[in-house]
Amino acid sequence: MAKGKVRVRVVWYKIQEEDYGGVLIEVLKPVKEYLTEEAGDPVDVILRVSEASSKASTGDYFEVIVEDRDVKRIMGESPRRGQRRRSVERIFPRPAKLLRVGILRVSQAGDEGGRQFRVEDAEWHAPRGEVYVYEGRVRIDEGVAAVIVDTDAGREIIVRGRSRRRKLSQPHNGS
Numbered sequence: 001m002a003k004g005k006v007r008v009r010v011v012w013y014k015i016q017e018e019d020y021g022g023v024l025i026e027v028l029k030p031v032k033e034y035l036t037e038e039a040g041d042p043v044d045v046i047l048r049v050s051e052a053s054s055k056a057s058t059g060d061y062f063e064v065i066v067e068d069r070d071v072k073r074i075m076g077e078s079p080r081r082g083q084r085r086r087s088v089e090r091i092f093p094r095p096a097k098l099l100r101v102g103i104l105r106v107s108q109a110g111d112e113g114g115r116q117f118r119v120e121d122a123e124w125h126a127p128r129g130e131v132y133v134y135e136g137r138v139r140i141d142e143g144v145a146a147v148i149v150d151t152d153a154g155r156e157i158i159v160r161g162r163s164r165r166r167k168l169s170q171p172h173n174g175s
Helices: 043-057 161-167
Strands: 004-021 023-039 061-067 072-077 096-105 122-127 138-140 143-150 154-159
Touching: 004 043, 023 072, 023 143, 043 061, 043 072, 138 143
Parallel strands: none
Antiparallel strands: 004 023, 004 061, 023 138, 061 072, 096 122, 096 143, 143 154
């Protein structure tokens, strides 16, 4: 690949937890952005900038985007690589701007065997400010059957785990 100029953008994020109607989602809040142009092979540039960014420790997570006229390359990582986070879900393959969160209550989910949801029935919540979703903890109240995460990169539906789901829909004794 030619060693021309490439555009470089580094975005730093802080992880914070937000409540959307009984669902707690860890989101990424942008805290710093750096734009520049560098000469060199895009792969070498992204590796060099990522290494420098991991030493800077400006936030909890950073993303490096390197673009030339043909290709866009993206690399992201947490500067604290050695610290593993438990019960983290991947919501999207890379940070995506959160547009809204839909909550589908257990009473809207149909009978025990079915998991049929209608997006129209969701209770919608807007994010507070500009936030992104990627990887993070998602804690769902017992009364919630599914969560719809609408982003600028598409939609993801998170359905409550089967074991908890069965626990919620057990029949009452006494008939």
